[in-house]
Amino acid sequence: MHVVVARIGRAHGIKGEVTVEVRTDEPEVRLAPGAELTTEPPEAGPLTVEAARVHSGRLLLRFAGVADRTAAESLRDTLLVAEVDPAELPEDPEEFYDHQLLGLDVVTTDGTALGRVSDIAHLPGQDLLIVARPEGGETMIPFVAEIVPDIDLDAGRAVVDPPPGLLDGGDA
DSSP: OOOOOOOEEEEEETEEEEEEOOOSHHHHHTTTOOEEEEEGGGGOEEEEEEEEETTTTTTEEEEETTOOOHHHHHHTOOOEEEOOOOOOOOTTTTOOOOHHTTTEEEETTTOOOEEEEEEEESSSSSSEEEOOTTTSEEEOOOOOOOOOEEEEETEEEEEEEOOTTTTTOOOO
């Protein structure tokens, strides 16, 4: 199974480094030097990580064959994809791969059905569960323990405890 582990941002410096938006809880494994990653779009890769370092809180990567700023900038917005065994689970029981969350039924703590997880938005501050509502439209739910206290993969359910106003767009 293919899992998006990062999105390439802007070029950094003149020697081919790029910033990356990490989308994995295991960057030290998935984005380590020597890792070969496929890409979206496919014609941008595959890419092999040559070097990785943190600078001002951001992960910087350099790929084999990408030697200057122009080549690095041409990779901007490319998704980095790793091959992951579908049965593999993250080490931390509070972590999930996107493919595990997609399609989960979303219910409130009192059992009210809200819809199904249709997507996960990876934002700098936090991730959001995008929930397709049965009546149409979608709701964005911050994927934090205070609001999503339980993910039951066996039952195919995510339980949410939304603060007032979250589900009604703040009209309450």
